Amino acid sequence: MKRGAVVGIVVGAVAVVAVVVGAAVWWSSAQPQTVDAAAREYLRALEEGDAAAIESLRDAPLDDVTRSAFASADAYIVDPRIARVDEDAARAAVTADAEIAGERRKISFALEEAEGEWRLTDDIPVVRIETAFGGSPGGGDSVWIGDALVGTADDVGLLPAVYTVRAAPRGILAGEVRAIVAETGATVELDTSLAADxxxxxxxxxxxxxxxxxxxxxxxxxxxxxxxxxxxxxxxxxxxxxxxxxxxxxxxxxxxxxxxxxxxxxxxxxxxxxxxxxxxxxxxxxxxxxxxxxxxxxxxxxxxxxx
Incomplete structure (x- = not known):
C-alpha cells in the first residue's frame, strides 16, 4: 500500500508540473514583442547572413536581387550593438553599429508596430553602380553583385554587408570593386577592360x-x-x-x-x-x-x- 501511494504521488506531481510549465509557455507567448528584441533579431540575422530570418521581420519578401546578392556577399557584419532606440508611438528608429570590413560603422533602420509585433520597414540602403571602360564612358549595361545580375541604371537595395561587384559579361569584360554597405547606400564606380579571352x-x-x-x-x-x-x-x-x-x-x-x-x-x-x-x-x-x-x-x- 505504501508503495502504491508513493507511485501515485509521483505521477500526480509530474502532472501538476506539466500544467504549470504549459501555463508559463502561454504567458510568455502572449506578451507583446519589444522593439529591442526585434532590433536584436534583425542584427543577428544580418550577422549570420540569414535572409529568411530578415524576411520573417518584414511584411513582404526581399527583392530577388537583394536576396541573391546578400546570400553571396563576401562578408557579413560582426559584433553588432544597439546604440540608441528612438520610439515614437508605433514607429522606432534604431541606431546600431557593427564591424564591417574591419571598421566599426553605423547601421540605421526603422521598425513599425502593428498588433503587438514590430516589423522592419522597407528602407533598405540603395546602391547604384556606374561603369566605365578604360576610364571612359562605357563598360556594359549590367554588373554582377555576388550572384545577382544588376542593371547599371538601376537603384539596387542591398542589406548591410560587404559585396564584390564584377563586370559583365563574365569572361568578356574584366574588372571588380568592393562595395561596403552600412547605414546608407552609395555610388560604386567600376572600371572595366577587355578580358584576356x-x-x-x-x-x-x-x-x-x-x-x-x-x-x-x-x-x-x-x-x-x-x-x-x-x-x-x-x-x-x-x-x-x-x-x-x-x-x-x-x-x-x-x-x-x-x-x-x-x-x-x-x-x-x-x-x-x-x-x-x-x-x-x-x-x-x-x-x-x-x-x-x-x-x-x-x-x-x-x-x-x-x-
Whole structure:
C-alpha cells in the first residue's frame, strides 16, 4: 500500500508540473514583442547572413536581387550593438553599429508596430553602380553583385554587408570593386577592360554567325561580307554553295565598341542559267573575306552587329 501511494504521488506531481510549465509557455507567448528584441533579431540575422530570418521581420519578401546578392556577399557584419532606440508611438528608429570590413560603422533602420509585433520597414540602403571602360564612358549595361545580375541604371537595395561587384559579361569584360554597405547606400564606380579571352569568345560567336551565312542558299546573303560575281557568267542564279577554308580573324577595338575580322578565305560555287539558256556552275575564290561591325555588352552577353 505504501508503495502504491508513493507511485501515485509521483505521477500526480509530474502532472501538476506539466500544467504549470504549459501555463508559463502561454504567458510568455502572449506578451507583446519589444522593439529591442526585434532590433536584436534583425542584427543577428544580418550577422549570420540569414535572409529568411530578415524576411520573417518584414511584411513582404526581399527583392530577388537583394536576396541573391546578400546570400553571396563576401562578408557579413560582426559584433553588432544597439546604440540608441528612438520610439515614437508605433514607429522606432534604431541606431546600431557593427564591424564591417574591419571598421566599426553605423547601421540605421526603422521598425513599425502593428498588433503587438514590430516589423522592419522597407528602407533598405540603395546602391547604384556606374561603369566605365578604360576610364571612359562605357563598360556594359549590367554588373554582377555576388550572384545577382544588376542593371547599371538601376537603384539596387542591398542589406548591410560587404559585396564584390564584377563586370559583365563574365569572361568578356574584366574588372571588380568592393562595395561596403552600412547605414546608407552609395555610388560604386567600376572600371572595366577587355578580358584576356574576350577576342577568342567573340571569334567563336562570329564563326557561328558566318556558318549561317555560308549555308546553301538561292542568293548571296546580306551582312556577311560576301561578294560573288556570278552575274559575270550567269544570267540568273538558282543556288549557291560555299566552302569556308579560313574564317576571318577577329580583332576587337581597343575601346571595345567595334570589331573587324579580316583574312578569311571563302570558295563559292554558283549554279544558274547562262545567257545561252544552259544550266552551268562557276566557282569563285576570295582570299580577302572580311566583316566589320559594332560591339555592345548587354546583360551577361556580348552582341556583335555586322555592318
Amino acid at each position: 574576350a577576342a577568342s569568345l567573340a571569334q567563336e560567336q562570329l564563326d557561328a554567325y558566318l556558318d549561317g551565312c555560308t549555308a546553301p542558299a538561292a542568293a548571296v546573303p546580306d551582312n556577311c561580307g560576301i561578294r560573288v560575281p556570278w552575274a559575270a557568267d550567269l544570267a540568273s542564279l538558282e543556288r549557291i554553295a560555299f566552302r569556308v577554308e579560313q574564317y576571318p580573324a577577329l580583332r576587337l577595338a581597343d575601346d571595345g565598341a567595334s570589331f573587324e575580322a579580316t583574312g578569311g578565305i571563302l570558295v563559292a560555287t554558283a549554279t544558274g542559267q547562262t545567257r545561252g539558256g544552259e544550266l552551268a556552275s562557276f566557282t569563285y575564290r576570295a582570299e580577302d573575306w572580311a566583316v566589320r561591325g559594332a560591339v555592345r555588352f548587354t546583360g551577361d552577353e556580348m552582341v556583335l552587329s555586322v555592318d
